[in-house]
Every structure is written in C-alpha cells, then in structure tokens.
Amino acid sequence: MRNWAGKLLAVAQRDASVLLITTVATALVRLASSVVLTRLLAPDVFGIVGIITTIIMFLTLMTDFGFQPFVVRHHRGDDPNFLNVIWTIHAARGVVLAAIAGGSAGAVAWILDKPALQLPLMAASMTLLVNGLASMSLIALIRAGRVSAISFFDLGMVVLQTIMAIILAAMLHSVWAIIAAMILQSIVRALLSYILFGRSIRKPSWDWSIWDEFRPFSWIIMKSSALFLLVTQLDKVALARLLSLHDFGLYTVAASLSTVPGLFAYAYGSRILYPRYSRALREDAAVAPEAYYADRRLISRLYSFATGALVTSAPALVSLLYDPRYAEAARYLSILAVSGMLLLSNIAASEYLTASGRVVSGLRANQLRVAWICSAGAAGYFLIGTLGVVLAIGFMEVVPLIYFWLVLRRQGVLNWSQEALQLGLSLLGLAAGSAASIGYFAATTLLLQR
Incomplete structure (x- = not known):
C-alpha cells in the first residue's frame, strides 16, 4: 500500500510541476498582453470585452452538461461510439448557444445601455459555434493523465491569441482587435484538436442508453454551474449596468489579474486532482483519504503564500505594470484577490467529493455562494455603493470553505x-506582500526625489 501511495504521489508531483510551469507561463503571457494592450487601447475597450466575456461565460455555464467529468470517470470513456454520442451533444449545444448570443446582441446592448456592444457581441458569438465543433481529444488527454500535453497545448493557444491581439491592436486601435483574435484562436484550437491528436475524428451518432445515463449526471452539474455562474458573473452583470465603460474597464483589468490564481487552481483541480482522486477511489478507497492532502501538500502551501502576497501587493503591482489611467484598478484587485487565497482548498474538496460520488456537494457549495453574494452584495451596495458589491465578491469563498470542512470531517478526511498551516501561510503572504508594496513605493519616492 505504501509503495502504491508513493508512486501516486510521485506522478502527481511531476504533473503538478508541469501544470505549475505552464500556468505561470500563461499568467506571464496574459500579464504581458494586458500591459501592452492597455497602452494600445482605451479602458472603454476592456469594458466592452469584459461584458462580452461575461455573456459568453453566462451561456456556457448555464448549459454546462459536465462533458469532461462524465467522460473522465466513465468506464466507456475510451469507446469511439460513446465519444461520438457525447460529441454530438457537444456540437449541438455550440450551435444553439451561438444562435442565442448572436440573436440577442441587440437586446443585451439596449438593456445595458451600451450601444457599442451590439456588433462585437454578434461577432464574438462565433466562438461558441467553433468551440462546440472541437474534438473530444482534449478531454481524452485528461482522462489518460496526459497533463503535459493539454497544458502545453493550452499555453500555445494563449500565446497565439496574445500575439494576434497585439498585432491587430497596433493596426486597428479598437475593440475589433481583441474580438478578431478571439475568433481566430477558437478556429485554430478546434482544427488542432483534430490534427495533433490521434483517433480524434468524431461523427454524429446517437444512443439513448448513453443519453439516459448522461442526463441525470449533467442535470446536477448544470445546476451547480448555473449557481457558480451567478457567483462569478453576477457582480459583472450588475456593475456593467451601474458603471461607465471606463470604470468597468478598470474593474475588468483588476478582475483579470485576480483570476490568475484561479487559472492554476481550477486546472490543477480538474486535470490532476480529480483524475487522481477518481483513480484512488476506484483502486483502493481505504487509502483515498490519505491522497486528499498528499497529492497537493507542497502545491497548497506555495499557493497559500503567493495568493496572500497578491492581496497586499496589489497597489505596487498595478503601479508597476500600468500607466496612471489604470491606477484605480489596484483597489479592486486587493479586494478580489482575497477569494483566491481560499479557492484551491475549496476546489480540492469539491473534486474529491465529486470523485467519491457526492456530486451534490458542489451544488450545495454554490448555493451557499449565491446566498452570500445576494445578501452580502445587496447589503454592501446599500451601505457603501458599488464597492460593497466588490467586497462581497472578495470574501465569498469563506462560507463554502466552512461547509467543505464540515462535510470532509463527516467523511473522516479533514486534517485540521x-x-x-495553509491559512497561516496565507497570513504570512499578506505580511510579505505588504512589506513588498511599502518597499516599492518608498524606493519609487526616493528615485523621484533624486
């Protein structure tokens, strides 16, 4: 048993290293993109793109059938006919979503009182269609444990979109640069999903037995994702109406920076922890609780410290990266980054419980998030305005963390x-980030005086 656990830990650490490297590289590329594009484009552009991203996210999560977890954990996940049926559902969903996004663009622009939004949203809806037609090979890579392949593939797509966006922004100086880059990237991604990976060609097919099995699973996932959508996008929907495009652009820049830890946490949870937990539970459920912390011990500690530092170093970071037009984004970033400190723990708990068959736990956690954001967000807005909504978002992971602690304790998994230790390292990170920020501004002041 110890030998088996040791091998599992070694593989998990190797995959985690690859994922960490590619996630850091992705974050650096996106950061470089943000720095360059904010110098080529006005804040209004990021306001429009932020709204479009929210709408696409809204449609995607409202119809999240759970394709990836269903295929990864299913015993027929390698069967071509099984994959054909799942691909057929996936493709049909993409067609419907693209039609909805494009057809409602005018109404959305009118409701939000943002006329400049209509045409870019209509064009961006094509990404939903193209993504729906992509191969199942990317999910198959996760099932097979090929974390390196999918991680480097995703990194390549980010680099490609960044290069295209910067080139087009230098030429067009308008929102169309980012929209065109989004569309081109989705096309290239879909094509490469067939070209680069073997046995990836799928064809329309149907099997009622697969659908009957997929439907109840997807219904639970869809409800959970819908609630997750409200948690992560409700603030943007509200603020898109309350703020000007300029101010919403600042919020979008801050939100983009604050999601960097989440890029790693969600990828780490779905691509490494979930497959590992699923395999551990299938092969020897008795030792699975040991894998809950063992598979992520070092990563969790580094993550806790780094995310804590991000909260208090936000003013220095924004000052270093952006011109004075974006200075107000620092306040938003400091608040939004708080939720990132707790995110990895919550994701790990959700993935473990889902792998053990307790899919409803993720739904319950999202219900708590929605209840928190609605109550705390409304109270915050009543007391201090739009900043109160942002504060509610920043602290939304506290309630689900407590919920997961209770559930894991009942399952005999929780280790206090x-x-x-993870919370203590977050506090240490807060202190380190604060010291770094103070040092940065002190050094800047001295240089200006000279």
Whole structure:
C-alpha cells in the first residue's frame, strides 16, 4: 500500500510541476498582453470585452452538461461510439448557444445601455459555434493523465491569441482587435484538436442508453454551474449596468489579474486532482483519504503564500505594470484577490467529493455562494455603493470553505493541522506582500526625489 501511495504521489508531483510551469507561463503571457494592450487601447475597450466575456461565460455555464467529468470517470470513456454520442451533444449545444448570443446582441446592448456592444457581441458569438465543433481529444488527454500535453497545448493557444491581439491592436486601435483574435484562436484550437491528436475524428451518432445515463449526471452539474455562474458573473452583470465603460474597464483589468490564481487552481483541480482522486477511489478507497492532502501538500502551501502576497501587493503591482489611467484598478484587485487565497482548498474538496460520488456537494457549495453574494452584495451596495458589491465578491469563498470542512470531517478526511498551516501561510503572504508594496513605493519616492 505504501509503495502504491508513493508512486501516486510521485506522478502527481511531476504533473503538478508541469501544470505549475505552464500556468505561470500563461499568467506571464496574459500579464504581458494586458500591459501592452492597455497602452494600445482605451479602458472603454476592456469594458466592452469584459461584458462580452461575461455573456459568453453566462451561456456556457448555464448549459454546462459536465462533458469532461462524465467522460473522465466513465468506464466507456475510451469507446469511439460513446465519444461520438457525447460529441454530438457537444456540437449541438455550440450551435444553439451561438444562435442565442448572436440573436440577442441587440437586446443585451439596449438593456445595458451600451450601444457599442451590439456588433462585437454578434461577432464574438462565433466562438461558441467553433468551440462546440472541437474534438473530444482534449478531454481524452485528461482522462489518460496526459497533463503535459493539454497544458502545453493550452499555453500555445494563449500565446497565439496574445500575439494576434497585439498585432491587430497596433493596426486597428479598437475593440475589433481583441474580438478578431478571439475568433481566430477558437478556429485554430478546434482544427488542432483534430490534427495533433490521434483517433480524434468524431461523427454524429446517437444512443439513448448513453443519453439516459448522461442526463441525470449533467442535470446536477448544470445546476451547480448555473449557481457558480451567478457567483462569478453576477457582480459583472450588475456593475456593467451601474458603471461607465471606463470604470468597468478598470474593474475588468483588476478582475483579470485576480483570476490568475484561479487559472492554476481550477486546472490543477480538474486535470490532476480529480483524475487522481477518481483513480484512488476506484483502486483502493481505504487509502483515498490519505491522497486528499498528499497529492497537493507542497502545491497548497506555495499557493497559500503567493495568493496572500497578491492581496497586499496589489497597489505596487498595478503601479508597476500600468500607466496612471489604470491606477484605480489596484483597489479592486486587493479586494478580489482575497477569494483566491481560499479557492484551491475549496476546489480540492469539491473534486474529491465529486470523485467519491457526492456530486451534490458542489451544488450545495454554490448555493451557499449565491446566498452570500445576494445578501452580502445587496447589503454592501446599500451601505457603501458599488464597492460593497466588490467586497462581497472578495470574501465569498469563506462560507463554502466552512461547509467543505464540515462535510470532509463527516467523511473522516479533514486534517485540521493541514488546514491551519495553509491559512497561516496565507497570513504570512499578506505580511510579505505588504512589506513588498511599502518597499516599492518608498524606493519609487526616493528615485523621484533624486
């Protein structure tokens, strides 16, 4: 048993290293893109793109059938006929979503009182159609544990979109640069999903037995994702109406920076932890609780410290990266980054419980998030205005963390010392980030005086 656990830990650490490297590289590329594009484009452009991203996210999550977890955990996940049926559902969903996004563009622009939004949204809806037609090979890579392949593939797509966006922004100086880059990237991604990976060609097919099995699973996932959508996008929907395009652009820039830890946390959870937990539970459920912390011990500690530092170093970071037009984004970033400190723990708990068959736990956690954001967000807005909504978003992971602690404790999985250590490292990160920010501004002041 110890030998088996040791091998599992070694593989998990290797995959985690690859994922960490590619996630850091992705974050650096996106950061470079943000720095360059904010010098080529006005804040209004990022306001429009932020709204479009929210709408696409809204449609995607409202119809999240759980394709990836269903295929990864299913015993027929390698069967061509099974994959054909799932691909057929996936493609049909993409066609419907593209039609909805494009057809409602005018109404959305009118409701939000943002006329400049209509045409870009109509064009961006094509990404939903193209993504729906992509191969199942990317999910198959996750099932097979080929974390390196999917991680480097995703990194390549980010680099490609960044290069296209910068080139087009230098030529067009308008929102169309980013929209065109989004469309081109989705086309290239879909094509490469067939070209680069073997046995990836799919054809329309149907099997009622697969659908009957997929439907109840997808219904639970869809409800959970719909609630997750409200949690992550409700603030943007509200603020898109309340703020000007300029101010919403600042919020979008801050939100983009604050999601960097989430890029790693969600990828780490779905691509490494979920497959590992699923395999551990299938092969020897008795040792699975040991894998809950063992598979992520070092990563969790580094993550906790780094995310804590991001909260308090936000003013220095924004000052260093952006011109004075974007200075107000620092306030938003400091608040939004708080939720990132707790995110990895919550994702790990959700993935473990889902792998063990307790899919409803993710739904319950999202219900708590929605209840928090609606109550705390409304109270915050009543007391201090739009900043109150942002504060509610920043602290939304506290309630689900407590919920997951209770559930894991009942399952005999929770280790209080491990949880306390992670929180302690977050506090240490807060102190380190604060010291770094103070040092940065002190050094800047001295240089200006000279």
